[in-house]
Amino acid sequence: QVQLVESGGGLVQTGGSLRLSCAVSGSIFSIAVMGWYRQAPGKQRELVADIVGDGSTSIADSVKGRFTIFRDNAKNTVYLQMNSLKVEDTAVYYCNARTIGLGQYWGQGTQVTVSS
Numbered sequence: 001q002v003q004l005v006e007s008g009g010g011l012v013q014t015g016g017s018l019r020l021s022c023a024v025s026g027s028i029f030s031i032a033v034m035g036w037y038r039q040a041p042g043k044q045r046e047l048v049a050d051i052v053g054d055g056s057t058s059i060a061d062s063v064k065g066r067f068t069i070f071r072d073n074a075k076n077t078v079y080l081q082m083n084s085l086k087v088e089d090t091a092v093y094y095c096n097a098r099t100i101g102l103g104q105y106w107g108q109g110t111q112v113t114v115s116s
Contacts, residue, residue: 002026002105004095009110012085016114020080022095022107028076030099036069036080038091038112045094049080063089085114 008020020036035050049069051057057069068081078095095107 002028002031002097002099002102004097004105004107006093006095006107006110009093009112011113011115014085014087014114014116016085017081017083018085018112020082020093020095020110020112022078022080024076024078024097027099027102030102031097032100033098034069034071034078035096035098036078037094037096038089039094039109040088040091043091048093050096051078082112085112087114087116090114 003025005023006020008018012018033050033052036048037045038048039045047060048063049059049067051069051071059067066084071078090113092109092111094109097105
């Protein structure tokens with residue numbers, strides 16, 4: 001089992017910044033990939049960014065150059081730094097863990113609202 005607890009969402013104006021945190025606990029050794037997804041009203045959930053064991057990352061084109069995913073292994077926490085936020089970034093953001101042999105896990109989600 002893996003437990004994920006997100007924090008850091010909120011309301012911000014266009015051009016502002018937020019940092020989301022995902023605290024990870026449980027069977028951390030089984031995790032192969034950590035990612036951030038988002039789901040806007042009426043839209044499908046989409047991958048925003050992910051990070052694998054060796055630290056390599058991938059970022060969706062829609063947020064490339066504005067968002068960064070990174071982790072602090074000592075704190076068992078994965079972060080999503082979001083800069084230059086746009087109205088279209090408004091969504092519920094979810095932390096995700098894909099494991100080897102234990103399936104995948106989701107956090108409860110955190111709302112990010114960007115106002116114009």
